[in-house]
Amino acid sequence: MLILEVNIEPIPQQSARFMRFGNKIRSFQPKKVVDYKKEVRKQILAQLPKDFKLYRNTLCVGVDYMLKTVTALRKKELEFIQNGGIFYRGQRPDIDNLTKALFDCLTGIVWNDDAQVADYHARKYYSKEDGKIIISIEELLCS
Numbered sequence: 001m002l003i004l005e006v007n008i009e010p011i012p013q014q015s016a017r018f019m020r021f022g023n024k025i026r027s028f029q030p031k032k033v034v035d036y037k038k039e040v041r042k043q044i045l046a047q048l049p050k051d052f053k054l055y056r057n058t059l060c061v062g063v064d065y066m067l068k069t070v071t072a073l074r075k076k077e078l079e080f081i082q083n084g085g086i087f088y089r090g091q092r093p094d095i096d097n098l099t100k101a102l103f104d105c106l107t108g109i110v111w112n113d114d115a116q117v118a119d120y121h122a123r124k125y126y127s128k129e130d131g132k133i134i135i136s137i138e139e140l141l142c143s
Helices: 031-047 075-082 095-106
Strands: 002-006 017-021 024-028 059-068 117-127 132-139
Touching: 002 031, 031 095, 059 095, 075 117, 095 117, 095 132
Parallel strands: 059 117
Antiparallel strands: 002 132, 017 024, 059 132
């Protein structure tokens, strides 16, 4: 099993933006998303073993999106988080958009294609620290 830890506030994948250049239309991602993906890739590459080879088989992936706490939380909730409790976040950013951005970063570095992921578990919650992403990846034996 491979476990990776990325110390960055999770950012969701946004819809592509479009601009017209003469007769052509180009799509692009906002700079914030591009910079986020570069940093995630950099941190992941730094953690991979030197002899690491891309996963080529079916995978099981678990992800914890740990989001920085917001001041709008009640004192009781903040204390719960500070004491190690998991206080789930049931609002934006959407967990599927967080995953799209993360899986884009892992493609070509950890696996060939995110279609290899057959089993996936994710949760997002407030962290007592700054934002962080913890990823566990395990190959599944298929017959």
